[in-house]
Amino acid sequence: MPLLKYEQIADDLRTRVANGEFGPGDLLPSGRDLAEQWGVSRATVVKAYDILRHDGLVAARQGSGFVVAETPVARPAGGRRAGTSRLSGGTPYRRLGTPDRTVPPAHVAEALGLARGEAALRRARLTLLDDGAPHSLVTAWFPAAVADAAPRLSAKGPIAEGTTHYVRRETGRSPVEGTDVTTVRLATDEEARLLEVHRPTAVAVVLHTAYDRQGRALVCEEGVTPSHVFEQTDNYPMR
Known part of the structure; x- marks a missing residue:
């Protein structure tokens, strides 16, 4: 079964973290940037980040967006x-x-x-x-x-x-x-x-x-x- 768009975005971010593009504490792309890149709504990007947050891979930083979790x-x-x-x-x-x-x-x-x-x-x-x-x-x-x-x-x-x-x-x-x-x-x-x-x-x-x-x-x-x-x-x- 093909992945939904928000699942594809979440998987892409997982891969980028796994490949070392983003390390612990690094700020991840903004919702606006990802929405433009993928041609989706901000709500779709929020769902992608919710998946990663529940996985413990990212954490919300008030006023900044999402960062890679420092403590896995x-x-x-x-x-x-x-x-x-x-x-x-x-x-x-x-x-x-x-x-x-x-x-x-x-x-x-x-x-x-x-x-x-x-x-x-x-x-x-x-x-x-x-x-x-x-x-x-x-x-x-x-x-x-x-x-x-x-x-x-x-x-x-x-x-x-x-x-x-x-x-x-x-x-x-x-x-x-x-x-x-x-x-x-x-x-x-x-x-x-x-x-x-x-x-x-x-x-x-x-x-x-x-x-x-x-x-x-x-x-x-x-x-x-x-x-x-x-x-x-x-x-x-x-x-």
């Missing part, structure tokens, strides 16, 4: 329902180590549909609370086909536009279905160290897998959150 945000694993945004559930985060290719745990390999002994690309991050304390340890696993087509996944730094948009741009594949499985266990020594908790402590583990239109796994994320900060709220109608 990321979400804990799971909860990727249609209509949700990085901004609504996102927090500052810290990248851990350098992405590498290794054989994932059996439950991750099964979720990704990998053959026995097949490697995947691993990226880890630590989402943070408002005071800078650890919130959730998230390890993302990408099948080799996705990692090969999207080489920036192997880079150490953050991907400002977000991995979902980047993977879609590089591969043409978008997530259309997600599965979240939540379990509870005790933290491992390494998890306790990174999350700054003492063992034994209970953690909630969310295994999130995103699938494209053909049912192929794009990514599997495992999020580990200590019990004292894990909270899940569901609002729903009752009759």
Whole structure:
């Protein structure tokens, strides 16, 4: 399905940020300039910027317009329902180590549909609370086909536009279905160290897998959150 005009504008701005034309804190083109460039109304440009703002890629600066966000945000694993945004559930985060290719745990390999002994690309991050304390340890696993087509996944730094948009741009594949499985266990020594908790402590583990239109796994994320900060709220109608 072809993108609507405001989606095209948003994608173009994502690409320009990803290519380094605009860096953190830089002022982005004005609504008037973009409206003239694309031959659209100012309202269409506003919708494009709203998408980027909800993605956490840009921030409004009073009296100036929009700038590239200086502090990228990321979400804990799971909860990727249609209509949700990085901004609504996102927090500052810290990248851990350098992405590498290794054989994932059996439950991750099964979720990704990998053959026995097949490697995947691993990226880890630590989402943070408002005071800078650890919130959730998230390890993302990408099948080799996705990692090969999207080489920036192997880079150490953050991907400002977000991995979902980047993977879609590089591969043409978008997530259309997600599965979240939540379990509870005790933290491992390494998890306790990174999350700054003492063992034994209970953690909630969310295994999130995103699938494209053909049912192929794009990514599997495992999020580990200590019990004292894990909270899940569901609002729903009752009759």
